[in-house]
Amino acid sequence: MSQLPSEPLFVVAPGDVSGPGGGAPPSLSDDQALDAYSRVVTQVVDRVGPSVVRIDVKRGGRNAGAGSGVIISPDGLALTNSHVVQGARSVVLTTLEGRELQARVLGDDPDTDLALLRVDEDVTLPAATLGDSGRLRRGQIAIAIGNPLGFDATVTAGVVSALGRSLQSRTGRMIEDVVQTDAALNPGNSGGPLVSSAGEVIGINTAIIMGAQGICFAVASNTAHFVAGEIARHGRVRRxxxxxxxxxxxxxxxxxxxxxxxxxxxxxxxxxxxxxxxxxxxxxxxxxxxxxxxxxxxxxxxxxxxxxxxxxxxxxxxxxxxxxxxxxxxxxxxxxxxxxxxxxx
The missing domain is CATH 2.30.42.10 (PDZ domain)
Structure with missing residues (x-):
């Protein structure tokens, strides 16, 4: 996945490895580098932010928990964490504009801490694209969007810190190929997307280590893609x-x-x-x-x-x-x- 800003900083002709004037490629000043980084982040947030939803679980008319999710299909399919839905059959999704939508839990997979939801009504929603987490590299920009501690539409940014981590799920089974990031996550980010600078979802945020600084985890998008497909076809993940x-x-x-x-x-x-x-x-x-x-x-x-x-x-x-x-x-x-x-x- 490309980590370059969408607008080139300068153009080099084919076969020309030099910058303008025939010398070495020009280096960016600190201000230019920060501006380029800011453009990447804001463009990604503008593109993916509208597909991120707040998820509220209610029992007996009372709020029993909340988290984040991401729409992955315009007709209302959404991914979140299994621990966010907590075994509920239905949840309420709130979009960036404040629209509330009832959604059914099509299935959840505690072994990977993922759940697939479908909005009940006939809708057309902005959807994010699941990227190929197998192409990730350490050091790539990683952007988390979610609702930490109830603060809706919060954005944090960092890098992919490590790849191929294993994380124990609540069932005791190991979640394989977990993405580690230093993008700040807090309770409420769970189920929201971790996004690359290309604007693709590379993970579903799932866990933080309490007391640690900058050690957070996301279930890789390739795992999420597999789980979503299994649930959509079979209502569960077969093992x-x-x-x-x-x-x-x-x-x-x-x-x-x-x-x-x-x-x-x-x-x-x-x-x-x-x-x-x-x-x-x-x-x-x-x-x-x-x-x-x-x-x-x-x-x-x-x-x-x-x-x-x-x-x-x-x-x-x-x-x-x-x-x-x-x-x-x-x-x-x-x-x-x-x-x-x-x-x-």
């Missing part, structure tokens, strides 16, 4: 289930060397549901899973990530260590929502 409880455990060095393993850890099975696919395949408590469907498993986070919808009703390989020996079994994961007493994996 595979094999019926185990596990913990990330180091592989003894002598065992790793003997087996020729590059990874230093795996997912140790602490419990195996006797009615689940893992037990039917022959996995036992104490087995150390090191690969699923030929993809390395270095811990619980990898195991959960790999148990996606593509594995449902398929037969996949499981490589594991038992009594210092590497073994392989074949397993048929089930739809987690249909599994009895389903654990995290």
């Amino acid at each position: 595979a289930y094999i019926g185990v409880g596990a913990a990330t455990t180091p592989i003894p060095r002598r065992v790793a060397l003997r087996l020729g393993l590059e990874q230093g850890s795996g997912a140790r099975l602490l419990s195996v549901d006797q009615r689940g696919p893992a037990a039917h395949a022959g996995l036992l408590t104490g087995d150390l899973i090191i690969a699923l469907d030929d993809k390395p498993v270095a811990g619980v986070a990898d195991l959960m990530r790999l148990l996606d919808a593509d594995k449902i009703a398929r037969t996949v390989s499981v490589d594991f260590i038992r009594r210092s020996e590497r073994l392989r079994l074949w397993i048929g994961p089930q739809d987690r929502a249909l599994a009895p007493l389903a654990r995290a994996s």
